[in-house]
Amino acid sequence: MIRDTVKAAQIAAMKAGDKDRTAATRSILAKFKDKDIELRTKEDARDEDAILIDVLQKMAKQRRESIDMFESGGRTELAAAEKQELAVIEEFLPAQLSDEETAALIDGIKTELGADGMKDMGRVMGELKKRHGTEIDMSKASALVKAALS
Structure with missing residues (x-):
């Protein structure tokens, strides 16, 4: 398409x-x-x-x-x-989610995976990319994941 x-x-x-x-x-x-x-x-x-x-x-x-x-x-x-x-x-790119929406998704994934520190960043990023990779700027998401896990 x-x-x-x-x-x-x-x-x-x-x-x-x-x-x-x-x-x-x-x-x-x-x-x-x-x-x-x-x-x-x-x-x-x-x-x-x-x-x-x-x-x-x-x-x-x-x-x-x-x-x-x-x-x-x-x-x-x-x-x-x-x-x-x-x-x-x-x-041609789909509309990207806002920082607030991305942070809410990160919090949900963090809770679901039981992530509690920087050691879990790779798991959270991987799951975020798998589920929402087309609607999120992953470079911005990386900073938001770091902030959520620290």
């Missing part, structure tokens, strides 16, 4: 003559193809949309890191290009 949405967006961007959006959607579809090739030799029990959301989240994280690096290096024109691509990538 996500793949079809991205393909439709690419076609619309090409018809509209939007070169930046066309390039961004091509980049996304290329990453999807790379993931397809990677999974030929591996077995992944997740559905296709979950796998593609994971790819999109990684792409978004890379763009955010690049934006930070470019802005700290004074390369505003490159940062602007990355921001534009990030905006296109984020269009």
